[in-house]
Amino acid sequence: xxxxxxxxxxxxxxxxxxxxxxxxxxxxxxxxxxxxxxxxxxxxxxxxxxxxxxxxxxxxxxxxxxxxxxxxxxxxxxxxxxxxxxxxxxxxxxxxxxxxxxxxxxxxxxxxxxxxxx
Amino acid sequence: xxxxxxxxxxxxxxxxxxxxxxxxxxxxxxxxxxxxxxxxxxxxxxxxxxxxxxxxxxxxxxxxxxxxxxxxxxxxxxxxxxxxxxxxxxxxxxxxxxxxxxxxxxxxxxxxxxxxxxxxxxxxxxxxxxxxxxxxxxxxxxxxxxxxxxxxxxxxxxxxxxxxxxxxxxxxxxxxxxxxxxxxxxxxxxxxxxxxxxxxxxxxxxxxxxxxxxxxxxxxxxxxxxxxxxxxxxxxxxxxxxxxxxxxxxxxxxxxxxxxxxxxxxxxxxxxxxxxxxxxxxx
Numbered sequence: 001x002x003x004x005x006x007x008x009x010x011x012x013x014x015x016x017x018x019x020x021x022x023x024x025x026x027x028x029x030x031x032x033x034x035x036x037x038x039x040x041x042x043x044x045x046x047x048x049x050x051x052x053x054x055x056x057x058x059x060x061x062x063x064x065x066x067x068x069x070x071x072x073x074x075x076x077x078x079x080x081x082x083x084x085x086x087x088x089x090x091x092x093x094x095x096x097x098x099x100x101x102x103x104x105x106x107x108x109x110x111x112x113x114x115x116x117x118x
Numbered sequence: 119x120x121x122x123x124x125x126x127x128x129x130x131x132x133x134x135x136x137x138x139x140x141x142x143x144x145x146x147x148x149x150x151x152x153x154x155x156x157x158x159x160x161x162x163x164x165x166x167x168x169x170x171x172x173x174x175x176x177x178x179x180x181x182x183x184x185x186x187x188x189x190x191x192x193x194x195x196x197x198x199x200x201x202x203x204x205x206x207x208x209x210x211x212x213x214x215x216x217x218x219x220x221x222x223x224x225x226x227x228x229x230x231x232x233x234x235x236x237x238x239x240x241x242x243x244x245x246x247x248x249x250x251x252x253x254x255x256x257x258x259x260x261x262x263x264x265x266x267x268x269x270x271x272x273x274x275x276x277x278x279x280x281x282x283x284x285x286x287x288x289x290x291x292x293x294x295x296x297x298x299x300x301x302x303x304x305x306x307x308x309x310x311x312x313x314x315x316x317x318x319x320x321x322x323x324x325x326x327x328x329x330x331x332x333x334x335x336x337x338x339x340x341x342x343x344x345x346x347x348x349x350x351x352x353x354x355x356x357x358x359x360x361x362x363x364x365x366x367x368x369x370x371x372x373x374x375x376x377x378x379x380x381x382x383x384x385x386x387x388x389x390x391x392x393x394x395x396x397x398x399x400x401x
Binding site: 074075078079081082085086088089092093095096099100102103105106107109110113114 | 189190193194196197200201203204207208210211214215217218219221222224225228229232
């Protein structure tokens with residue numbers, strides 16, 4: 001019985017040590033927040049698919065903050081990574097929409113030069 | 119004691135069982151996302167991002183292998199899926215950028231082509247215009263020369279004046295007709311031949327009016343008839359010498375347009391005359 005207690009307490013201490021040893025992911029959180037801001041500035045909230053990713057990123061930043069507050073730094077760290085990658089995707093989706101718009105405009109312009117409306 | 123020893127073993131077996139179970143949905147999604155990205159245009163257009171996605175997926179797989187469906191494993195799978203999706207989006211951005219560049223080049227080419235066509239058309243129009251201007255100048259010169267040579271030729275035959283109605287050649291009536299008659303004197307015929315030659319050499323399209331005039335001696339009606347007969351005689355002589363008949367018209371003014379005093383013999387002699395008016399071409 002003592003062995004069990006010993007094993008369990010050792011596992012518990014290990015778990016506690018593990019959590020306590022993970023430093024607060026302040027850098028990763030800052031990166032995630034910056035990425036979210038970048039996506040917002042690129043107009044991601046105006047593009048439906050990008051807006052969805054942006055919303056996820058924003059929620060995950062909030063979650064990461066709450067986890068850090070609760071001392072769960074390791075989970076918070078991964079949550080910031082999720083937020084960062086969602087924000088990056090949101091930014092790319094917004095840029096994709098802009099690139100498509102530019103391509104369409106250029107095509108239209110070229111067509112109008114090739115066959116001007118009389 | 120045996121029971122106690124078995125507890126960690128059972129835990130291990132349970133743990134292993136969890137590992138051997140179906141992988142979490144996030145990892146399944148991450149694998150599918152990578153599969154799709156790596157077989158699509160991202161392989162060529164976003165290789166760096168695709169490589170990052172592959173690395174991320176490997177980390178997620180390793181974490182799942184080590185820890186099972188832990189939070190870490192699921193978060194890493196989630197991140198890997200986003201990285202694969204990002205690679206796909208970047209590839210599509212690259213495609214759109216290429217389309218925009220191609221279209222811009224197409225537009226520039228079309229614009230250049232149109233510019234060249236317009237320039238060529240303009241050059242051709244200018245050349246045509248220059249030719250026309252040249253032809254016009256030549257024609258103007260030719261007419262001017264013709265008019266001058268006509269005037270010079272006429273000046274040798276009689277009294278030539280430039281008036282608003284045209285070039286006027288005055289032939290004295292006493293030189294070309296017998297008194298009171300409208301038959302040309304032989305000397306007049308040769309002089310009128312010269313006139314005809316001069317008119318034929320000149321501007322062929324100019325109209326010619328032959329006007330007959332008399333002095334005030336006799337009845338005005340007789341004078342008018344006489345002046346018309348004389349003008350007609352002159353016309354007939356000119357036409358017989360090659361001047362186109364439709365160029366020449368005749369008018370008899372009788373004594374209505376004297377150029378000198380009818381009271382003196384010299385003045386009456388001046389009034390008896392035939393005037394040949396060469397009208398400038400109207401265009």
